[in-house]
Amino acid sequence: MLETVPRQNLLTLSGVGKSFGGVAAVSDLDLCVPTGSVTGLMGPNGAGKTTLINLISGMFRADRGTILLDAMPIQHLPSHEIAAAGIVRTYQNVRLFSGMTVLEQVMAGCFLRRGTSLFASFLGLPKARAAKLRTEAEARVLLERVGIADRADVLAETLSYGEQRRVEIARALGARPRLLLLDEPTAGMNAQESERIGQLVHELRDAGLTVVMVEHNVRLVKDFCDNVAVVNFGRMLVQGTAAHCIAHPDVQEAYFGRSRDAERVKAVG
């Protein structure tokens, strides 16, 4: 018998719940994200995927349950402390800073690693200057990595939607996170662009990053996600490999409705 060594989980959610008014957006949800993996988060619209990302990144505070990063509980931390702990995210509807160039957006992402005090930076001390040049160079490398280095000095809002998504990923990578949360990174992209994002995610994983991505494209999930978690009505439907999850009858039902056969079986049974 094969004895599989249990892999370390970077992120562990247990019993997490969040309600808005009387509506439970997420309830009693468990999720494990193994270190160094790509976890795909699937589920129909309104299933609670983005709420889940908001809870993990500290934008919302969970009503119930615990969220552990390694062994550290983070469910009570404000979002800037969660960022400092190593979790950075992107947004379903791109949220770049208006009026900033592409390079400046990514440098804003490098804020946590600015490596110089405000005072030194204000005075333009040599150390602060060197630190700024260093982050600028790093920001350009990140833009190279997501494939938009040539647009570094234009206003980000003039880029196409797909390009803006890549700027957001570069901005998030600027913080050098341990866990990257991507909320529908390929929305509005064509097949070729989506494929590139998938490959980028694999490169990042191979470099040691753990990724959670909300993704609707089943083929992309199959190709690029090591694990899949499917949520529906704020609950965890099923968690496992992509093939296992997609074939699961509950998932089929959530996405495509109940099959005629199932109806008949139910009627007869």
Next chain:
Amino acid sequence: MEALADFWAAYQSTLGFVVVNAFFALSAYAALSTGVLSFATVAYAAFGGFIGAQLVLQTGIDPLLALPAAGLAGAGLAYAVGLLFLRLEGHWMALASLALVLITRVVVLNAATLTGGVNGLSVPYEVSLGALVVLLLIAMFAFHRLSVSWYGIASRAVREDPAVAASLGMVPRRVQTIAFVISGAVGGIGGMLLALTLQFLAPDTFFINIAFTMIAAVVLGGSYHWVGAVIGAAVFTALPVVMQALVPAIQDVANGAALLLIMIFVPRGLFDPRALALRRTPVAKAAGGPHA
């Protein structure tokens, strides 16, 4: 040549007020650059102005040496105001700061030992126009250094989207508190300079009129770059004077009309770095996704 000398004599004082108003506009800009609309500059100016003036009156030191004290007084008050007010949401913050302006006047009227109460405070000291201009240049240089420092990117991020800024590890409240301290220092120095320019501080010197002038200057000049505050202060201060010389009939409405025209046709103000950047990349403008 003589005409030029006359012109200079007539408009020298206007230039002095341009500098003073530029300090107030920069103070308003400092808060606005992190997304906070605050009228509290009036309170910082009053505190800095009276403290600085009293320091000069009591000790007889050079007024320019008392300026740092005025700046510190303004900064200290602004820090306290920031701690109390920055927990309020956007428009409540603005209203609270307006209430502070009203309170300032009552305090000025009643704290007679510091302010001279209803009689006002005579400050028989002069500051040369040259010194005023040099001081403004120093303030502008400081704002330039801030804008190219880490604080520049952080303040813009916090202004545009505080939630996203926080998710990148910035602490919006902390960035805004720094902005308030800067606003207070510049406002306090502005208050002292106003005292030296007027040579008299009345209970109504630091009141709604300053709040109106500085916000109008920032709206006129543009609130997305410190240069806009200085340009706005210059235009807003000089326009009535120029109009009085050219078309006296419309002197009183010149500023109002200018504000309306700016708000309708260039809502981001006369100096807009974003518009300049867009002009640099005309080709890319056609792009932009479904949300752009």
